Amino acid sequence: MGRGGAIIGIGEIKVGKHPGRTAVEMQAEAIRLALADAGVERDQLDAVYGLASYVRPLQMHGMSLTEYLGIRPRFASNFDIGGTVAFMWMIADAVAAMQAGRFDVAVCVYGDNASTRRTGGEHGFTSQVEFGTEDFEDPFGSTLVSSYAMVSRRYLDLYQLDPVETFWPVALALRTHAMRNENAAYRKPITIDDYRSSPMVADPIRRLDSSPVVDGAGAFVIASERFVAAHKPRHEPVSMLGLNTKTTHKIPSQMPDLPELGLADAGPRAFAEAGIRHDDVDMLTVHDGFTSSILIALELLGFCAPGQAGRFVAEGGIDLGGKLPTNTNGGLISQGHVGGMLHVLEAVRQLRGEAGERQIKDCAVAVVAGNGGVWAMTGAMVLAKGMG
């Protein structure tokens, strides 16, 4: 029993700085790479699920992108849902359309020049559009980092944890993963002394707890069962077996306490739909804007008891060879923040067995999870080899 469609191609451009390039240009490159990987011709592409740059957003981005590529697909969109969750719903929407017979080949894409297109004088992530924080958060000198810092502080307070003992192992695990990924922006080994001397941006978040702003883009191709049967793609397809998401707020003052964040609700529903248990999961990718994000996600998804994720990570739980290798590409924190798109690609790569020196043995089931905004939109999806 198939699920409508599966991922048959991935494309990822160099993460780093691309001065002079636009987000549309980088997304177009990622699409070309993904189509080449899938063995799909440009004229076979029916649908483009795009997500516009957040730094310099384009309204109706999808049409700008397809026009730029010189293609005339049935569908083009700007799928702005939040963080990694956007890509989950792109897949859900595309396979539903395929099941209905509306089209056969879709590409999902995101890329941003968050590093080189910032306005002069700004540090960290900035955007040129309103974010909903203008009236009751921005006047107080609030930023995305200080908001996540309040989340990190709440995590430490809830379980009476030490910040260095809790967050350093996460930073170390991700950097160790990144050292095995040629397309990671930060690959230099780090020590606990580096961590302790890393500048405090917004207490308790240090620079080494943060996902660096980079330029980058990624894309993946989804094809219908009909297309896969007829064209025999060069790579084993990867299917989404389950998905669920939940939003609880937009701005940080409106968020529920950590144990009630949406992922606690969405995660179990995604697992149930996929018919999997925690023991079935071979690897995880989590939207890791900051180190606390991974710990909170591990607990909300039920992989660790409340307050215990730090110990799990310190004991090697998310390392290669650990119980649940997580963000094996280095994560947003050491690979660079490309919105979580590269987390989907890493899961596909691991499931295909093409992750090179960071390959997880016998990787059959992957979970992609995380949030957008400040834990505002949350979601989890289950990916597995085959047509589902």
Add this chain to the structure above:
Amino acid sequence: MAIAHDTEAKELFWKSVDARAMQLPYCTTCSRFFFYPRPVCPNCWSGEVEFRPASGKGTIFTYSVVRSPHGNVTGWHQRIPYVVALIDLAEGVRMMANVIDCDVDAVRSGIPVKLTYIEIDDRVLPAFTLA
């Protein structure tokens, strides 16, 4: 009593802050305060909303000490290190504001604070001091 629109709801709030007598939106249908200001109660969708004076009492739910400038540049960058916090008000609502006039290292979650005001970027903002 009804509030005409979003613009009026925001104006009523910020005017009360400007007068250094902060008021909060209160729903007379479900008898609860809510935050942030809007003309329809987010708890019961009633339009029977009015503004009532804030007691000025609160506790720190969580906070951060901003120690490096980042994000969009504001007047706060001249005051680094500064404390930005989520304050649980005695009225049962949570708002973001700064904790000022204190040793930033003395700030902890769960401690009581009281309402004051500070002028930043030519506007008056609600702020809190250690109670």
